[in-house]
Amino acid sequence: MATLTGRNVVVDPRVKGTITLTTDKPVSPSVAYAQFLAMLRLQGFTVVDAAGLDKIVPEADAKLQGGAVFDTVQVTGSQIATQIFKLNFENANNLLPILRPLISPNNTINVNPGNNSLVITDYGDNLRRIAQIIAAMDVSNATDVEVISLKHAIAVDLAPLVLRLIESGGGVSAVPGGQADGSFKTTLVAEPRSNTLILRAANPARLALAKSLIDKLDQPGTQSASGNIYVVYLKNAEATKLAVTLRAALSGDARSPTSASTPIATPGVSGTPGGSGTTATSQSSTGGQIQADAATNSLIITAPEPQYRQLRAVIDKLDARRAQVYVESLIAEVNADKAAEFGIQWQGALGQNGDANVGLLGTNFSIGGTNIVKLALTGATGSPTVGNGGNFAVAHQTNGVYVLGFLARYLQANGDGNILSTPNLLTLDNEEAKIIIAQNVPFVTGQFTNTGAGGTSGSVNPFQTIERKDVGITLKVKPQISENGTVKLTIYQEVSTIQASTINSANGPTTNKRSIESNVLVADGSIVVLGGLLSDEYSGGQEKIPVLGDVPLFGNLFKSEVRSRKKTNLMVFLRPVVVRDAAATDALSMDRYELMRSAQQRSQPENSTALPVNQGPQLPAPGSAESKK
Numbered sequence: 022m023a024t025l026t027g028r029n030v031v032v033d034p035r036v037k038g039t040i041t042l043t044t045d046k047p048v049s050p051s052v053a054y055a056q057f058l059a060m061l062r063l064q065g066f067t068v069v070d071a072a073g074l075d076k077i078v079p080e081a082d083a084k085l086q087g088g089a090v091f092d093t094v095q096v097t098g099s100q101i102a103t104q105i106f107k108l109n110f111e112n113a114n115n116l117l118p119i120l121r122p123l124i125s126p127n128n129t130i131n132v133n134p135g136n137n138s139l140v141i142t143d144y145g146d147n148l149r150r151i152a153q154i155i156a157a158m159d160v161s162n163a164t165d166v167e168v169i170s171l172k173h174a175i176a177v178d179l180a181p182l183v184l185r186l187i188e189s190g191g192g193v194s195a196v197p198g199g200q201a202d203g204s205f206k207t208t209l210v211a212e213p214r215s216n217t218l219i220l221r222a223a224n225p226a227r228l229a230l231a232k233s234l235i236d237k238l239d240q241p242g243t244q245s246a247s248g249n250i251y252v253v254y255l256k257n258a259e260a261t262k263l264a265v266t267l268r269a270a271l272s273g274d275a276r277s278p279t280s281a282s283t284p285i286a287t288p289g290v291s292g293t294p295g296g297s298g299t300t301a302t303s304q305s306s307t308g309g310q311i312q313a314d315a316a317t318n319s320l321i322i323t324a325p326e327p328q329y330r331q332l333r334a335v336i337d338k339l340d341a342r343r344a345q346v347y348v349e350s351l352i353a354e355v356n357a358d359k360a361a362e363f364g365i366q367w368q369g370a371l372g373q374n375g376d377a378n379v380g381l382l383g384t385n386f387s388i389g390g391t392n393i394v395k396l397a398l399t400g401a402t403g404s405p406t407v408g409n410g411g412n413f414a415v416a417h418q419t420n421g422v423y424v425l426g427f428l429a430r431y432l433q434a435n436g437d438g439n440i441l442s443t444p445n446l447l448t449l450d451n452e453e454a455k456i457i458i459a460q461n462v463p464f465v466t467g468q469f470t471n472t473g474a475g476g477t478s479g480s481v482n483p484f485q486t487i488e489r490k491d492v493g494i495t496l497k498v499k500p501q502i503s504e505n506g507t508v509k510l511t512i513y514q515e516v517s518t519i520q521a522s523t524i525n526s527a528n529g530p531t532t533n534k535r536s537i538e539s540n541v542l543v544a545d546g547s548i549v550v551l552g553g554l555l556s557d558e559y560s561g562g563q564e565k566i567p568v569l570g571d572v573p574l575f576g577n578l579f580k581s582e583v584r585s586r587k588k589t590n591l592m593v594f595l596r597p598v599v600v601r602d603a604a605a606t607d608a609l610s611m612d613r614y615e616l617m618r619s620a621q622q623r624s625q626p627e628n629s630t631a632l633p634v635n636q637g638p639q640l641p642a643p644g645s646a647e648s649k650k
Contacts, residue, residue, distance in 0.1 A: 022057050023075075025050045033078045036066050058100060062144070067101050080127045101128070104148050106139040111159045113137050119158075120151060167220040167228065173241045175330070176211035176218055177337055183218075183234050184209045187227065207231060213337045216330065241326075251329055253320045258340045260320055264313035266339070267320070267332060271311070344601045346500035346508060347609055348446045348454075351548075351594040352516055357587070358436035364564075364581025442516070444496045445613075447600070451501050453511075459493025462519065464529050492517045492532055500597060506545045508597045513538045514551065516593075537593055545599045553592035560585050611643060618642075 023030040027050075040060050042053070058068055061077065069076045080101075108116070113132045116139065124130050128143040141151060171179065187207050207227055210219040218235060222228035255263065310323040311332075320336065322329055448454035467486040499511040515536040523531040535554065543549045565571070565580030572579075600606050618640040628635045 026054045028075050030075045035079055036077050069101055100145050102145060103142045106155050108137050108159050110161045113139050123151060169218045169220060169235055171216050171239050174239045175333055176216045177213050179238055180209050180211035180218055186234055187231055213334050249326055251322045253336055255318050255340050257342045260313040260318045261315055263339060264311050264320060267311050343450045344502050344599055345447055345449055347598040347600055348498050349596045350444050350496055352442040353592050354440040355590040356438035360434040360585040362432035362583040365578050442494055444494055446498055453499040455497040457491055457495050459491035461489045462492045463487045463489050492519055502599055508543050510541050514593060543597050548594050548596045551593040551595055554589060556589045558587040
C-alpha cells in the first residue's frame with residue numbers, strides 16, 4: 022500500500038495479521054487507501070498521520086500519538102484526528118453528556134470551561150457528524166433584555182415576588198428543558214431610580230409568562246390615595262434612626278414659606294433624648310407620617326402613593342449593608358536604664374568614754390543613701406542597713422566594740438524593658454468603639470478620723486473615700502470609609518501604668534500616662550504612626566572634699582559619685598482594614614481564631630504521670646461539632 026500511494030508507513034509491532042483487499046473493477050490509489058483504512062478499522066487498528074508519516078497502531082493508542090489538531094475536519098473518514106469545537110451560545114458542560122455516547126469507547130471528549138469549548142478525538146466521519154449536531158444545538162436560547170416600567174407597584178418589592186413565582190410556580194423550571202446551566206435562568210433586576218424592572222428570560226415563552234405576571238401584579242392599591250399605610254422592613258439600617266432622618270427630610274421639603282419659621286415637633290423620638298423604643302409620629306404639612314417599630318426593625322409610613330414612592334427610593338439607598346473596619350493598634354515601647362555609683366568614705370574613731378581616741382578627721386557622703394557615720398551608729402544597735410552593690414569596709418576595735426573606719430562602695434545597675442501591645446477593634450463604619458484592657462485601681466481621695474469624746478484617746482469611726490480608675494490600655498476609635506478606599510479615623514489612645522516604687526506610698530500610687538487624641542487619614546491596610554516619645558535622660562551627682570577630691574587618682578579617696586542614664590522609645594502605630602462583606606469578615610475571624618488556637622497548642626503542659634493535670638483549655642477546631650455549640 023505504501024508503494025501504491027507513495028506514503029511513508031510505519032507499522033507498530035503489535036499490529037500483526039494478513040489483509041486481503043479485492044475490487045470488482047480497477048480503482049485509484051486514493052480509493053484503495055480509503056478501503057485499506059476501513060479494513061484496518063474493522064480489525065481494531067487505525068492510521069495516525071504525524072508530520073507526513075502514517076503510523077499503523079492499535080485503535081486504543083491512537084489518541085496518544087502525535088496526530089493533527091484541527092478547527093474543522095480535514096482527515097479521511099477512517100483516520101483519527103483531534104478537533105476543537107468552540108461554542109458561542111450553548112454551555113460546553115451541557116453538551117458533554119449528549120455527545121459522549123456518540124464517541125467510540127477508545128476515543129475521548131473533554132471540556133475546556135475557560136473558553137467554553139469541546140476537544141474531541143475520534144474518526145473523521147464521526148467528527149463530521151458531531152460537528153453537525155453541535156451546530157444545531159449551539160444556538161441562542163435567551164431573549165433580549167426587556168425594560169418594563171411600573172405604574173403602581175414598587176420595583177424593589179415586585180422583583181423578588183415575580184422571580185419566585187416564575188422559578189417555582191406550577192412546578193415549572195425557569196431553565197429550558199435539557200439545560201442544567203444557570204446562565205440561562207430568568208434574570209429579573211429592579212431599578213429603583215426609574216421604578217422599572219430589567220428582564221431577560223431563558224426563552225420567549227418564559228418572557229411572556231414573566232410579563233404577564235408583572236402586568237397582573239402592577240395594579241393600584243385598594244385604598245384611597247389619601248389614606249395608604251405601608252410597612253417597610255429594613256434589612257441593614259436601624260429603623261429608629263432612619264425614621265428621624267426621613268422625618269427631617271420630609272419636613273425640610275414640605276415646609277412652606279408661611280410655616281418655615283415654625284419648627285415641627287417630634288416628641289418621643291427614639292434615638293434622641295427622652296425617646297422611646299417605638300417612635301411617635303411626625304406630621305408634615307403634606308400629610309406624610311413615619312413611625313419606627315423597633316421590635317421588627319420596620320418603618321410604618323402613612324402617605325399618598327406618590328410621596329411613598331419618593332420615600333421608598335430614599336429608603337432603598339439608605340438601607341444598604343455597611344462596611345466594617347478592623348483596627349489594629351500597635352504600641353511598642355523599649356526602655357533602657359543604667360546606673361553607676363562609686364564612693365570611698367573613711368572616718369577616724371569617734372569619741373568614747375574612757376578612750377583617748379577622738380574622731381578628728383574623715384569623710385562622710387550621703388550619695389547612694391549610705392554614709393559611714395549612720396552605718397556605724399546603726400551597727401552599734403545591731404540593725405545596720407547596707408546599700409546595694411559591692412561594699413568594702415575596715416573597722417577597728419575600741420574597748421571591745423568594732424567601730425567602722427573605712428567604707429568603699431561600688432554599684433552598676435542595668436534595667437531593660439520591651440513591651441508590645443496590640444489592642445484590636447472591629448466596628449461598623451461611622452460607629453465609635455472602645456476597648457479597655459486595664460486594672461481598676463483604687464485611689465484615696467479623702468479620709469477622716471473622729472477622735473473620741475470625753476477625754477478618751479481612742480479613735481472612733483475612721484473612714485476613707487476611694488475613687489477607682491482604670492490603669493492600662495484604652496482605645497477609642499470612630500472610622501469613616503471614603504470612596505477611594507481611605508479611612509478617616511478619630512482616635513483616642515491611652516497607655517497608663519503604676520510606678521512600681523509608689524505602690525505602698527502613703528499618698529497613694531503614682532501613675533504614668535501616655536495618651537494620643539488625633540484625626541488621621543489612612544489607606545486601607547496601611548500602617549500609620551500616630552505619635553510617640555523618644556527620650557534620653559542623664560543625671561549625675563558628686564560629693565567631694567575640695568582640692569583633695571580633684572587630685573588625679575588619689576582624689577578618689579575623698580569623693581563619692583553617682584551617674585544614671587534612662588532611654589525611652591515609645592511609638593504607637595495604627596493599621597485599619599476595611600471589611601466589606603461576610604466573606605471578608607469570616608476570613609479575618611478565622612485568621613484570628615487560628616492564631617489563638619495555635620498559641621494555646623504551644624502552651625499545653627507536658628505529660629506527667631505523677632501530676633493528674635496534663636491538658637489545658639483549647640479552642641475547638643473550626644468546623645467541628647464542638648465549635649458549633
